[in-house]
Amino acid sequence: MVRAEHLRDEQRLHRIEAVTDATLSRLDVADLFDEMLDRVRDLLQVDTAAILLLDVRAQQLVATAAKGLEEEVRQRFRVSVGRGFAGRIAQTRQPVIIEQVTPDKVVNPILLDTGVRSLLGVPIIARGDLVGVLHVGTLTPRRFTPDDVRLLELVADRLSLASRARANTLDQAAALALQRSLxxxxxxxxxxxxxxxxxxxxxxxxxxxxxxxxxxxxxxxxxxxxxxxxxxxxxxxxxxxxxxxxxxxxxxxxxxxxxxxxxxxxxxxxxxxxxxxxxxxxxxxxxxxxxxxxxxxxxxxxxxxxxxxxxxxxxxxxxxxxxxxxxxxxxxxxxxxxxxxxxxxxxxxxxxxxxxxxxxxxxxxxxxxxxxxxxxxxxxxxxxxxxxxxxxxxxxxxxxxxxx
CATH class of the missing domain: 3.60.40.10 (PPM-type phosphatase domain)
Structure with a gap:
């Protein structure tokens, strides 16, 4: 039984690694985020998944990509570091689990309106710097396990690598265009x-x-x-x-x-x-x-x-x-x-x-x-x-x- 669970976990990790490695070379950031969120929902069997990226100057998290919470992105929802569920993850840089979502635990009304009952979120960190927050949720009560946390952290690591690589590419392309114009x-x-x-x-x-x-x-x-x-x-x-x-x-x-x-x-x-x-x-x-x-x-x-x-x-x-x-x-x-x-x-x-x-x-x-x-x-x-x-x-x- 233990060996079967271990093999199942390994298969899940390999699937995530294969997806991220393949998409790094062929997808732009938006498509990569969408692909990863689809895979996360499938692998963790959750109903919602979202990525909030850090606006460094404002020290706010900005909803950037979402599945099941698309309205959050359309409204460009922002939350300050330290406030609410995602803000607490950003501030502590530690995973946070909410088994029962209530208004005093989240500040995003879209989560409540959607009917999310349980949440798991982890920080996205690149080279020691906070990049954003990745979180998933369910419409029925759920007890997230340490393995769920580990899997979501692996996805966050891959997202940080992709974000950094794509940001570097975009920076280089922008700089080249600027310099060529000057x-x-x-x-x-x-x-x-x-x-x-x-x-x-x-x-x-x-x-x-x-x-x-x-x-x-x-x-x-x-x-x-x-x-x-x-x-x-x-x-x-x-x-x-x-x-x-x-x-x-x-x-x-x-x-x-x-x-x-x-x-x-x-x-x-x-x-x-x-x-x-x-x-x-x-x-x-x-x-x-x-x-x-x-x-x-x-x-x-x-x-x-x-x-x-x-x-x-x-x-x-x-x-x-x-x-x-x-x-x-x-x-x-x-x-x-x-x-x-x-x-x-x-x-x-x-x-x-x-x-x-x-x-x-x-x-x-x-x-x-x-x-x-x-x-x-x-x-x-x-x-x-x-x-x-x-x-x-x-x-x-x-x-x-x-x-x-």
């Missing part, structure tokens, strides 16, 4: 100037906080930006998008790159707390003969001039954006940009190597920049990378003043 697919045409760029993600998600930007200003000057928001993934891409947009706005009202970065620093400190950002903002004169540049913690670009040795642009590097300290004085440097000259701006992923002093990577870049059309410049510079998979994001922007 990285220019084409650079503007500027008389007497040619430009080319490269972007290479260094993170498994394919998304980071590096960016480049080029835009023409009403004054006739051309704005050039290369920047790097710390971190990877969707959050960095979102911050990058906001910083990029803000700098474009400040560029419209500032004739001095240092002033634009000063305003941007105030914005980052106030609205993007904790997001350290480096940036280069340069302005190319309408005739292309001069470049004014300001640097906020960003690597100095390489300037290649015909008849001279390649060197770093002689510009001062001021503190990064968002340090939170007293606003620093920022400086702009104006340099000549003679015919045939090439200016190469980049993020630090291009020159940094593990176990190597940064100066070595910068010297390697200086030596690599040719006096050539910008596509050849980018190809030559990218060829100096010793790996197809850099450990950090790389943004590269080459600008050349055409020979007379």
């Amino acid at each position: 990285i220019p697919t084409e650079l503007p045409e500027v008389p007497g100037i040619e430009m080319a760029a490269r972007y290479v993600p260094g993170h498994a998600s394919g998304v980071g906080g590096d960016w480049y930007d080029v835009f023409t200003l009403p004054s006739g000057w051309t704005g050039v930006v290369v920047g790097d928001v710390s971190g990877h993934g969707l959050q960095s891409a979102v911050v990058m998008g906001r910083v990029r947009s803000a700098l474009r706005a400040y560029a419209l009202v500032c004739d001095d790159p240092a002033e634009a970065l000063t305003l941007l620093d105030r914005k980052v400190v106030h609205f993007e707390a904790g997001s350290l950002t480096t940036a280069l903002y340069a302005m190319i004169s309408p005739d292309g003969t001069t470049v004014r540049v300001a640097l906020a913690g960003h690597p100095r670009p390489v300037l290649a001039v015909p008849g001279q040795s390649n060197d770093l642009l002689p510009a001062r590097v001021d503190p990064p954006l968002g340090t939170g300290r007293r606003p620093p004085e920022r400086h702009a440097t104006t340099v000549d940009f003679p015919p045939g000259a090439v200016l190469v701006s980049y993020t630090d992923g291009l020159v940094e190597r593990r176990g190597e002093v940064l100066d070595v990577g910068i010297a390697r870049l200086k030596a690599a920049v040719p006096l050539a059309p910008v596509e050849a410049v980018c190809a030559t510079v990218m060829a100096m990378l010793d790996t197809e998979h850099p450990v950090d994001d790389i943004a590269l922007l080459a600008i050349r003043r055409l020979p007379d």
Whole structure:
């Protein structure tokens, strides 16, 4: 008898595992939740099953999927952590059984209206963080057993894995879409100037906080930006998008790159707390003969001039954006940009190597920049990378003043 019960339990567990493993690869979150709830009702022989996910900011559980309690989802029922049946599960992070449902034990009127008599619920936890609550119920009195609890906890574990995997996928897809919308697919045409760029993600998600930007200003000057928001993934891409947009706005009202970065620093400190950002903002004169540049913690670009040795642009590097300290004085440097000259701006992923002093990577870049059309410049510079998979994001922007 004991062996028969053990085999039956094992069969139930294997069925749940098989269902979840199969659906992880082929179902979206909504379909996966529906599939799991159907299976749970069948395996536990219950009448209702529901998933409530945690709204972290509000600290409320939100009805997200349900079988037998569909009205709960239609009304987007919410309950605060600590209140009622589901709220108590979320607060204690322990299974809760109610053998006899009464108004003083639940706060969701839909449970009472549906006629649920007994409830079992467990927390959904991923990597130590509460994700939500999974609960089942019956329309007749039921004594849930430790095996029922164990089975529901297994389903909750599988749901947490699926939720995390799908959330990561959605985050990555959203970040990729956002970043692709912010990285220019084409650079503007500027008389007497040619430009080319490269972007290479260094993170498994394919998304980071590096960016480049080029835009023409009403004054006739051309704005050039290369920047790097710390971190990877969707959050960095979102911050990058906001910083990029803000700098474009400040560029419209500032004739001095240092002033634009000063305003941007105030914005980052106030609205993007904790997001350290480096940036280069340069302005190319309408005739292309001069470049004014300001640097906020960003690597100095390489300037290649015909008849001279390649060197770093002689510009001062001021503190990064968002340090939170007293606003620093920022400086702009104006340099000549003679015919045939090439200016190469980049993020630090291009020159940094593990176990190597940064100066070595910068010297390697200086030596690599040719006096050539910008596509050849980018190809030559990218060829100096010793790996197809850099450990950090790389943004590269080459600008050349055409020979007379």
